Amino acid sequence: LAKTTQPISMDSYEGQEVNITCSHNNIATNDYITWYQQFPSQGPRFIIQGYKTKVTNEVASLFIPADRKSSTLSLPRVSLSDTAVYYCLVGAVHTSGTYKYIFGTGTRLKVLA
Amino acid sequence: NAGVTQTPKFQVLKTGQSMTLQCAQDMNHEYMSWYRQDPGMGLRLIHYSVGAGITDQGEVPNGYNVSRSTTEDFPLRLLSAAPSQTSVYFCASSYQGSGWGTDTQYFGPGTRLTVL
Secondary structure (H helix, E strand, C coil), rough: CCCCCCCEEEEEECCCEEEEEECCCCCCCCCCCEEEEEEECCEEEEEECCCCEECCCCCCCECCCCCCCCEEEECCCCCCHEEEEEEEEEEEEEEEEEEEECCCEEEEEEECC | CCEEEEEEEEEECCHHHHHHEEEEECCCCCEEEEEEEEECCEEEEEEEEECEEEEEEECCCCCCEEECCCCCEEEECCCCCCHHHEEEEEEEEEEECCCCCCCCCCCCCCCCCCCC
16 A cells, blocks of 8 residues: 555635645555545545646646655635545555555645635 | 435444444445544545455454445444444445546445444
8 A cells, every 4th residue: 555644734825726745655556646625524525636747627736746656736726615634545455356445644724714 | 316325414322232324325336435534533444345245344344344235235333332433434435446546436425423
């Protein structure tokens, strides 16, 4: 498993760009990087996924350097509604012919007015 | 599609009681899993299933049982509830992919369980 390390929490102000970095030094060649967003009292939901370089969708951008040992989720011009926990998930744990997804502790983003 | 549904939304149990948390999905996903989330903490994997009749343990399986008799349903049973099992429980499902992280996990709304 490519163990991930993220900051525990971050504060930002409305209108700012927020970058959350995830470290995954032991990422495997085939592993994809996926970010999930969890609002209070809700289940996590998929935001973005990538393998290398840059991926952008209507919600966020994901930057992955050539060595793939880290990735950065970028949220442009955040609003109060972006207050949530953000999880970086890299690959899966493969055991006995199957696999399982292990989430880390995530980054708690608080957007201030 | 209703996606992933969980019942009940809230439950209060007394220590020693047993109960079953229900999870169902209508997306024909083979892969299903259960997570628990304690206050202010991340998600911890309890059990998972790669298809009907196949289940396996996650990070924190003690005190919980699962079975998978159909593709759609994946119930989680608490055998003898303890206060340490007070938590929010999330069920998730996805397609059975390669296991390299390409499979999007779809989560249910959660069940908030309190054990007194």
